[in-house]
Amino acid sequence: MSWTLRCFDDGRTLGAAAAEHARGILRSIQETREARIIAATGSAQFCFLEALTSGSGVDWTRVEMFHLDEYIGLSADHPASFRRFLQEHLIRPTGMTRVHLLDGDADPEDVCSRVGRELQSAPIDLAFVGIGENGHLAFNDPPADFLTERPYIVVTLDDVCRRQQVGEGWFDTLDDVPRRAISMSVRQILEAREIICIVPEARKAQALRASLTSPVSPAIPASILRTHPRVTFYVDRESSALLPPELVGGE
Numbered sequence: 001m002s003w004t005l006r007c008f009d010d011g012r013t014l015g016a017a018a019a020e021h022a023r024g025i026l027r028s029i030q031e032t033r034e035a036r037i038i039a040a041t042g043s044a045q046f047c048f049l050e051a052l053t054s055g056s057g058v059d060w061t062r063v064e065m066f067h068l069d070e071y072i073g074l075s076a077d078h079p080a081s082f083r084r085f086l087q088e089h090l091i092r093p094t095g096m097t098r099v100h101l102l103d104g105d106a107d108p109e110d111v112c113s114r115v116g117r118e119l120q121s122a123p124i125d126l127a128f129v130g131i132g133e134n135g136h137l138a139f140n141d142p143p144a145d146f147l148t149e150r151p152y153i154v155v156t157l158d159d160v161c162r163r164q165q166v167g168e169g170w171f172d173t174l175d176d177v178p179r180r181a182i183s184m185s186v187r188q189i190l191e192a193r194e195i196i197c198i199v200p201e202a203r204k205a206q207a208l209r210a211s212l213t214s215p216v217s218p219a220i221p222a223s224i225l226r227t228h229p230r231v232t233f234y235v236d237r238e239s240s241a242l243l244p245p246e247l248v249g250g251e
């Protein structure tokens with residue numbers, strides 16, 4: 001088994017441990033060079049990003065950041081915009097300046113190619129990801145495209161995914177949730193040298209069990225993370241409740 005699972009009592013201790021892990025990786029990279037990372041958005045990232053940005057030891061002026069996804073047709077100041085999420089929870093708290101934000105207002109294919117070129121101009125050291133309630137990775141809903149080598153693609157969101165966004169309080173109604181988005185492709189995510197996957201909360205228990213125990217398949221997009229040589233899943237008691245006991249230790 002190339003992947004590691006770390007289980008914590010709650011989202012706060014999970015977030016603190018994942019943040020310490022991430023800072024350790026960034027500190028060691030920065031001994032010799034700049035670091036390139038992929039950031040995730042979504043409520044599962046709150047505790048992690050708060051712990052990551054309030055800790056010390058990382059020179060954020062030497063971190064270049066890309067992110068996983070953004071809605072098409074949502075303005076950057078909309079409360080559910082992932083650009084706004086990153087400004088509030090990562091960019092402003094750290095003062096990082098080398099950021100590549102996905103412009104959901106511009107022509108999506110232009111954004112995919114332009115930011116994709118910048119992304120592929122050098123290796124990615126570390127990716128932060130989450131898993132959707134439908135098992136999606138970024139906005140790669142099931143059945144996900146495991147083959148495209150394009151770094152970013154335009155996707156159509158399924159209703160389970162869109163309902164998740166309403167359930168989390170990002171939108172009032174399903175009709176308010178955009179139907180299309182820009183998403184980093186699955187293969188591009190797997191290009192990262194190391195992946196930290198943050199999965200707290202009971203609403204993720206079924207998707208997590210499927211991702212860790214079912215055969216790797218486009219029907220469970222996050223299941224492909226198990227094929228990556230260096231991925232750590234950070235889970236809590238609630239999200240890991242359906243996992244076979246032999247998989248879950250405890251910290």
Ligand code: GLP
Nearest residue numbers: 042043044045130131132138139
């Ligand atoms: C969201 C995002 C993903 C995120 C996942 C989990 O919709 N598209 O990038 O990792 O679904 O979201 P959350 O953290 O809100 O549970």
